[in-house]
Amino acid sequence: MVREKRKNHIPFRLNVLFFAVFALFSILILRLGFIQIVEGDEYESMLNDEGEQTATVDAPRGLMLDRNGNTVVDNELQLSLTYTNRPGNEEERIAIADRLSSFLDITEDDIDDITEREWQDYWLQTREDEAEQLVSEQEQAELEDEEVYQLQLDMLSQDEIMADMDEDEMEAVAIWTEMLSGYNYSPNRIAEIEEETAHAIGELLHELPGTDIMRDSVRFYPYGESFSRFLGQTGSIPSENLEQYIGEGYERSDTIGTTFLENEYEDVLRGEKAEMTTDADGNETMDPGKRGNDLVLTIDMALQQELDSIIQGVIDGASGDTFLDDREAYVVMMEPDTGEILSMASYGDHLGTVTNAFEIGSTIKPATVLAGYTHDVIDHGSTYNDRPLTFPGDARSVSSWRNMGTVDDIDAIRMSSNIYMAGIAMEMADYEYGASGTDWSGASTAYRMLRNHYRQFGLGTETGIDLPFEMTGIEGTENPENLLFMSFGQFDTYTPLQMAQYTATLANDGDRIKPKLVKEIREPATGSEETGAVVRQFTPEVLNSVNNTTADFDRMHEGMRQVMQTPGSNGTGGTAYSDFSGADYSPAGKTGTAQVTVNGQNGNNQAMIAYAPHDDPEVAIAVIVPNLSTGDNASGLANNITRQSLDAYFEMQEGQPEPEEVKDEDEMYQDQQGDEEEEIDMEG
Structure with missing residues (x-):
């Protein structure tokens, strides 16, 4: 039998497979060559970067x-100990906290700051066997992990935990809580340390992972x-x-x-x-x-210190029954033509100059008279008969501090006539005294006229000072009775800073300048330089110009000059004439007293605004002393502070003294650990 000869050939599908493998190897070789020849430098750089720290x-x-x-x-220079958290390093963190407790000074306050939850968590992490016994096996089997954890927390009290620890362990807990407060993979400052402590810990850093x-x-x-x-x-x-x-x-x-x-x-x-x-x-x-x-x-630190001292001397020198509440007094002094703040001083917290608002009494009157000119309800020389005014219904009567008879606009400023201001407000409201009765339908219009004019001076609006915030004052509820009292400063409230900007605007013939605390920005000094190059220099910024004529302001300058200097045509001195006798810097200003109720008792806010010299002002000042009793022992405090402050300013212009550095180191340093946002009292 002849055997059939079989054909010896490779199937078609196997050829396709061989070809595909060949193609893939070719692509791989080409890609490797491209990476090595074309992109080699780039990947070498990336490799180096991976090795960089x-x-x-x-x-x-x-x-x-x-x-x-x-x-x-x-x-x-301050040395700080830091710790970097990483997920899953709970045991490491506890061990490091225990070791660090022998190096760091932990105070009782640090231990008091530990929350109950932190005590509980630390105890559960360091006493796992005891923690497990807090919950039965059945509960552990039936409950979710979070529910078991909550049961454990409910069964632990802070007092019991602390009783189970010695002093060293409680110090370790305080350190552990600081270590926990940081973010993962980010160094967190846990303590400020002295150089000696830094050396001691530095020798052990290799044994304390995460610390630096x-x-x-x-x-x-x-x-x-x-x-x-x-x-x-x-x-x-x-x-x-x-x-x-x-x-x-x-x-x-x-x-x-x-x-x-x-x-x-x-x-x-x-x-x-x-x-x-x-x-x-x-x-x-x-x-x-x-x-x-x-x-x-812009601050003059020597002047700032002097005004602090003046305020403290005047207020501390007042008798015990002078104030109906906490002792307070505020002073803001600035350059009217530049807006540069020279000093913001106080008795109490300096922040009150921008965060507290007060009724400012008769210091508002120049603005009221100027509003009267603008709205054509009075003219230069217009007169009113200053006598008590009574109104039908329940409205309060209005009077000045004494009956003045016929007064014109300048007299009204010099002698401080409430009736003149009330007359302006009534004219704006189209109210005729003795004829309109209870018809105050125009009061809303008068409120708008007055407040809009006050805002042109910075009263009731932001001054624009370079701080993150400031209070804008409080506007009271509108009614006819309050309208009259608002016209002479016994209704709406304003901050001492607003009062200072208002004063400067009067001194500037109506140009309201933006107040500022920063004069220049400079680069750091290098080498032998005392100061670096100027990066930015701030120039005066006019926010608005008050809608009054130069002649209008001239009338107010004269009235305010007579408040503090030469008596008027009838020989009567102004309300601050005796306080500024002998002042050689030619001041002009306005006094103010606002009747307030403090803790159920009748009291006063004393205020004063001034600028000098009156014909070419170089300084403006606003002073307010709130919550005073009505007794004679409280009189004249604001005037006294104003006189001493202006005297100090002009004396310093003759020879600039150096400010005095403090000796108490506790007053010099700021603790940067745990600083919290300021809590500001925004009530006036």
Whole structure:
């Protein structure tokens, strides 16, 4: 039998497979060649980058100097211990906290700040066997983990936990809570440490994973508490603003300005961080960074200290029954033609100059008379018969502090006539005394006329000062009776800063200048330079011009001059004539007394506004002393403060004294740990 010869061939499908493998290898070889030849340098650079490590060091913030070059906010080196959290490092964190307790000074306040939940969590993590026994096996089987955890918390009290710990362990808990407060993968400052402590911990850093020592700078104030609240504070980024700051290039652990000037000028004061880069071969390169720019303030620190001292002397010298509530007094002094604030001083908290509002009494009267001119209800020389006014119904009667008879516009300012102002308000309301009866239908129009004119001076509106916020005062409820009292300053409320801007606007013949606390921004000084180059210089900014003529203002200048200087045509001195006898700087101003009720008792707010010299003003001042009794022992406090403050200003122009630095270190340094947002009382 002849065997059939079989064909020896490769199936078609196998050929296709071989071809596909060949094509894939060809593509792979081409790709490897492309990567090595064309993209080799790029990938080598990426590999080097992977081996690089970059460490950043916070740059010191810019300084703040007063208008004469005295440093009012400086930086001092501060060493900080940091810890970087990572997921799953709970046991490590507890062990490190225990070791650090022997190096760090933990106070009773630190332990008191630990919350009950933190005590509970620490106990559960360090006593797992005991924690497990708190819940039965059946409960553990039937309940979710969160429910078991909640049961354990319910069975633990802070007192029992603390009784189970010695002092060393409680100190460790305080450190542990600080370590927990940071974000994952971001260094968190847990303690400020001295250099000796830093050396001791530094020798053990290799045994304390996640810990490091950072060189920080801490703010300190050579002049202590004087003006320090307005300078502001620094602290951690608030959680509600975290995303915003990270978007601007900040890190979670960065320190920022949290209040007032530190916050308002954060982008200026913030420095450029130093960077140390180490490549894969251990070579180091350094970008030194840059300190933040400096602020040159408008404040005269020597004058600020002097006004603080004057206020304290006057208010402390008042008898015990002078005040119906806490002792307060506020002074704002500024240059009228530039808007530069020279001083914001007080008895009590300086912030009250921008956050507290008061009825300012007769100091409002120049604005009321000017409103009368604008709305053609009076003219230069118009007269009223100053006598008590009574109205039908339940409306209160209105009178001046004495019956003055016939007075014109200048007399009304010099002698402080309430009736003249009430007359202006009635004319605006189209109310005829003795004929209109209870028909006050035009009162709403009069309110609008007066308030709109007051706002042109900065009363009842934002002044525009370079701070994160300010109070705008409080407008009372409109009714006919209140309209008359508003016209002479016993209704709406205003801040001392608004009063100062109003005074400056009067001095400027109606130009309302934006007040400011920063005069210049400068680069950090280098080498032998005392100050760096000017980055920005702020020029006066006119916010608006009051709708009155130069002749209108001339009438008010004369009336305000007669308040403090030469008696009027009838030989009668103004309401501050005796207080400013002998003043050689030719002041002009207006006194004010607003009747208020304080703690159920009748009292007064005393106020005064002034500028000098009256014919070419270089300084404007506003003073208010609220919540005074009606007794004779309380009289003249605002006038006294104004006289001493203006005397001090003009004396200092003859020879600039140096401000005095404080000696108490506790007053000089700011604690940057745990700074919280200022709580501001916005009630007037």
